[in-house]
Amino acid sequence: GQLFKVAVLPGDGIGPEVMAEALKVLDAVEKRYDVKFERTHANVGGAGIDLEGRALPETTVNICKAADAILFGSVGGPKWETLPPDEQPERGALLPLRKIFGLYANLRPAIIFPSLTSASSLKEEVIAGGFDILVIRELTGGIYFSQPKGIDGAGRDRVGVDTMRYSVPEIERIAHVAFQAAQKRGKKVCSIDKANVLSTSVLWREIVINIAKEYPDVELSHMYVDNAAMQLVRWPKQFDVILCENMFGDILSDEAAMLTGSLGMLPSASLAEGTFGMYEPSGGSAPDIAGQGIANPIAQILSAGMMLRYSFGMIEAADAIDNAVAKVLDQGYRTRDIYQEKAGEKLVNTKEIGDAIIANL
Amino acid sequence: GQLFKVAVLPGDGIGPEVMAEALKVLDAVEKRYDVKFERTHANVGGAGIDLEGRALPETTVNICKAADAILFGSVGGPKWETLPPDEQPERGALLPLRKIFGLYANLRPAIIFPSLTSASSLKEEVIAGGFDILVIRELTGGIYFSQPKGIDGAGRDRVGVDTMRYSVPEIERIAHVAFQAAQKRGKKVCSIDKANVLSTSVLWREIVINIAKEYPDVELSHMYVDNAAMQLVRWPKQFDVILCENMFGDILSDEAAMLTGSLGMLPSASLAEGTFGMYEPSGGSAPDIAGQGIANPIAQILSAGMMLRYSFGMIEAADAIDNAVAKVLDQGYRTRDIYQEKAGEKLVNTKEIGDAIIANL
Ligand SMILES: CC(C)[C@H](C(=O)O)[C@@H](O)C(=O)O
Ligand SMILES: CC(C)[C@H](C(=O)O)[C@@H](O)C(=O)O
Numbered sequence: 001g002q003l004f005k006v007a008v009l010p011g012d013g014i015g016p017e018v019m020a021e022a023l024k025v026l027d028a029v030e031k032r033y034d035v036k037f038e039r040t041h042a043n044v045g046g047a048g049i050d051l052e053g054r055a056l057p058e059t060t061v062n063i064c065k066a067a068d069a070i071l072f073g074s075v076g077g078p079k080w081e082t083l084p085p086d087e088q089p090e091r092g093a094l095l096p097l098r099k100i101f102g103l104y105a106n107l108r109p110a111i112i113f114p115s116l117t118s119a120s121s122l123k124e125e126v127i128a129g130g131f132d133i134l135v136i137r138e139l140t141g142g143i144y145f146s147q148p149k150g151i152d153g154a155g156r157d158r159v160g161v162d163t164m165r166y167s168v169p170e171i172e173r174i175a176h177v178a179f180q181a182a183q184k185r186g187k188k189v190c191s192i193d194k195a196n197v198l199s200t201s202v203l204w205r206e207i208v209i210n211i212a213k214e215y216p217d218v219e220l221s222h223m224y225v226d227n228a229a230m231q232l233v234r235w236p237k238q239f240d241v242i243l244c245e246n247m248f249g250d251i252l253s254d255e256a257a258m259l260t261g262s263l264g265m266l267p268s269a270s271l272a273e274g275t276f277g278m279y280e281p282s283g284g285s286a287p288d289i290a291g292q293g294i295a296n297p298i299a300q301i302l303s304a305g306m307m308l309r310y311s312f313g314m315i316e317a318a319d320a321i322d323n324a325v326a327k328v329l330d331q332g333y334r335t336r337d338i339y340q341e342k343a344g345e346k347l348v349n350t351k352e353i354g355d356a357i358i359a360n361l
Numbered sequence: 362g363q364l365f366k367v368a369v370l371p372g373d374g375i376g377p378e379v380m381a382e383a384l385k386v387l388d389a390v391e392k393r394y395d396v397k398f399e400r401t402h403a404n405v406g407g408a409g410i411d412l413e414g415r416a417l418p419e420t421t422v423n424i425c426k427a428a429d430a431i432l433f434g435s436v437g438g439p440k441w442e443t444l445p446p447d448e449q450p451e452r453g454a455l456l457p458l459r460k461i462f463g464l465y466a467n468l469r470p471a472i473i474f475p476s477l478t479s480a481s482s483l484k485e486e487v488i489a490g491g492f493d494i495l496v497i498r499e500l501t502g503g504i505y506f507s508q509p510k511g512i513d514g515a516g517r518d519r520v521g522v523d524t525m526r527y528s529v530p531e532i533e534r535i536a537h538v539a540f541q542a543a544q545k546r547g548k549k550v551c552s553i554d555k556a557n558v559l560s561t562s563v564l565w566r567e568i569v570i571n572i573a574k575e576y577p578d579v580e581l582s583h584m585y586v587d588n589a590a591m592q593l594v595r596w597p598k599q600f601d602v603i604l605c606e607n608m609f610g611d612i613l614s615d616e617a618a619m620l621t622g623s624l625g626m627l628p629s630a631s632l633a634e635g636t637f638g639m640y641e642p643s644g645g646s647a648p649d650i651a652g653q654g655i656a657n658p659i660a661q662i663l664s665a666g667m668m669l670r671y672s673f674g675m676i677e678a679a680d681a682i683d684n685a686v687a688k689v690l691d692q693g694y695r696t697r698d699i700y701q702e703k704a705g706e707k708l709v710n711t712k713e714i715g716d717a718i719i720a721n722l
Contacts, residue, residue, distance in 0.1 A: 085556055085557050085563065088557065090557060091557040091558065095558070120484075121483055121484055121487045121594055121595055121596075122482055122483060122484065122594075123481075123482055123483065123484055126482045143504075143523075143525065143558075143559065144558055146522075149559075149560050150560050151560050151563065151564050155529075156529045156530065157528075157529070158528070158529050158564060159526060159527070159528045159529075159564075160526065160527050160528075160559075160560045160561035160562075160563065160564035160565070161507075161524065161525070161526050161560060161561065162504075162524075162525040162526075162559045162560055162561050163522065163523075163524055163525075164504065164522070164523040164524075164525065165520060165521065165522050165523075166520070166521050167518075167519070167520045168516075168517045168518070168519050168520075169517065194608075194611075195446055196446050196449065196451060196452040197452065197456070197504075197505055198504065198510075198521075198523045199510050199511050199512050199521045199522060199523055200521035200522065200523050201521075202446065202512065202521065203512050203519060203520075203521035204521070225611075225612055226611045226612050226614075226615040227615065229590065229612045229613070229615050229616040229619070230615045230616060230618070230619035231619075232616075233482055233483075233594065233616060233619045233620055234482055234619055235482075247555075248612075250555075250586075250587045251586055251587050251590045251612060252590070253587075254587040254588065254590050254591045255590040255591060255593075255594060255616065257591070258590070258591035258592075258594045258595055259594055
């Protein structure tokens with residue numbers, strides 16, 4: 001059988017509780033498939049700060065380096081919000097992890113499960129039958145990481161500067177990810193830019209058009225980011241794969257996720273070249289409900305599924321996880337965040353819905 | 362009586378038709394108040410390109426310079442979409458106008474009229490009773506205008522660069538606009554930034570906090586732009602005034618506008634220091650319905666109202682226009698874009714709804 005090494009970084013808030021359910025699912029996968037997941041736990045985020053003095057301790061980086069993939073929980077909470085931005089759990093852990101491991105391709109599905117359409121703040125007629133968008137966000141370039149960046153001068157003469165920079169190879173490789181993903185889905189890529197204002201966008205659009213020629217079976221369109229923010233609200237079903245640079249992807253992927261109404265359901269993958277990747281829920285650490293055993297572990301479980309799919313090539317097991325989640329929802333199991341007090345729903349806790357998913361595997 | 366000089370720039374698509382209704386409203390205001398509006402028409406956008414060779418002809422700039430305010434229609438259409446971005450109607454006219462006239466404060470109301478809540482793609486329970494958000498967007502700085510900007514190198518070695526830069530005075534003056542606007546409304550400012558990633562945002566947040574001390578009656582909060590994109594969808598009523606830098610304001614104001622479901626209803630103002638300003642509908646030139654006399658002129662009429670309010674200090678007349686529009690909607694008048702086929706609605710054309718508004722003045 002195969003052996004995969006997983007760095008397990010539960011983090012803060014509900015992170016550890018939902019991670020426990022994802023690990024149970026990995027146990028179940030080990031029983032059903034000829035595979036072993038060797039897991040090494042490490043501290044990250046607020047837990048990293050409290051136990052080892054920083055959001056991303058060196059021991060954690062080393063554990064991740066020795067692994068085939070990172071399964072990440074969630075980080076952050078009120079306790080650490082007064083730290084300088086650089087040292088806070090989210091920023092201090094996520095940005096260095098992305099850079100150190102070259103996680104340039106962020107895949108953020110925004111899916112409405114047909115049985116949960118009523119959780120969306122969009123009207124039923126706008127989302128009838130659900131929607132299924134995959135936002136592909138460039139994650140290691142653009143205004144997040146380019147230099148110069150900083151505040152110069154003193155007092156009222158200070159000037160803040162950030163730089164958005166993209167090279168051709170950076171655009172090419174993320175475009176390939178988008179077109180290849182689209183080939184396996186709805187065969188449409190909508191590339192987002194602001195080519196009427198940004199030079200990076202002019203280059204972005206030109207390169208995306210070039211790369212598209214290698215994928216004649218995929219339909220390419222372009223949309224300005226301001227229009228995309230509108231079109232997501234107006235008619236989300238028009239989208240299949242949305243391709244964005246880093247900052248636009250940050251904004252639009254969150255907007256798309258909120259449109260589904262079930263943030264606790266959405267996984268994400270951040271991929272490096274090769275098979276290494278980091279997998280994490282799209283939602284936050286929800287400190288308000290942490291420790292009560294009521295959090296929704298589905299995003300974490302689906303993140304583990306994405307790990308099997310993208311880092312370990314275990315397509316069948318990944319599909320089985322996705323299907324088990326869908327079945328459990330169809331059977332009416334609901335954690336509190338997705339409970340609508342409707343007939344046929346069963347209100348369950350974190351552990352119970354985890355068990356139900358495993359039972360359906 | 363007073364005399365105000367208005368540069369009238371109808372532009373393309375539905376621009377001329379809806380402008381005609383706004384000018385009729387100005388006629389009506391002249392009759393009721395002791396005031397004259399001296400109007401000079403000028404070409405802009407596609408009309409500028411076709412008639413004078415460029416989106417913002419020099420004659421147009423000079424007419425605007427001689428005026429007390431600019432009433433702008435809308436620009437753009439398929440005919441000019443193959444031009445280089447710099448020369449296209451929107452970009453080629455709007456960005457230079459903003460820069461030449463120092464239009465640093467963009468006010469974009471996103472209002473749901475209670476009688477039109479059903480036009481929104483949001484659920485009734487999310488928007489019951491309507492909402493009223495004012496997005497205040499910095500319009501002459503940030504990544505739109507800062508240097509360096511461009512594409513360097515050749516072939517696959519090319520690199521695109523844009524620069525986001527903000528100075529303290531630039532942040533201070535737009536913050537004052539936001540707090541002063543909030544004082545006249547719901548007394549809340551939510552300042553949008555990405556202070557966990559951008560240096561400009563760190564400076565932005567610090568300066569906004571400083572300026573807030575001069576407005577103790579206004580409650581200040583901060584939100585990351587990605588979260589704001591979510592919160593607008595989740596619960597738009599939580600917002601009163603939203604304060605943004607240029608790019609974030611571009612995205613969030615469009616998202617907020619679309620949430621109202623009635624883009625054809627939303628005016629905007631772009632203000633310079635002093636009383637000069639440019640006023641334009643938030644929607645586009647809608648080339649698909651141009652020339653048919655069916656476009657909704659309300660955004661253009663409300664833009665004229667904002668001109669009276671902000672450039673001419675005619676608060677009473679501006680209020681009268683806002684009230685007349687609300688009354689006409691209550692009376693059931695609907696252009697095609699807001700017609701819902703409900704009892705009590707009267708489907709009317711551009712001219713008829715303009716007449717109805719004037720009758721209610
Ligand atoms: C925490 C923050 C730095 C991060 C980002 O902006 O990328 C987060 O919003 C995300 O989307 O993962
Ligand atoms: C046309 C474009 C340059 C402009 C902008 O981005 O500012 C438009 O989207 C707007 O919001 O007025």
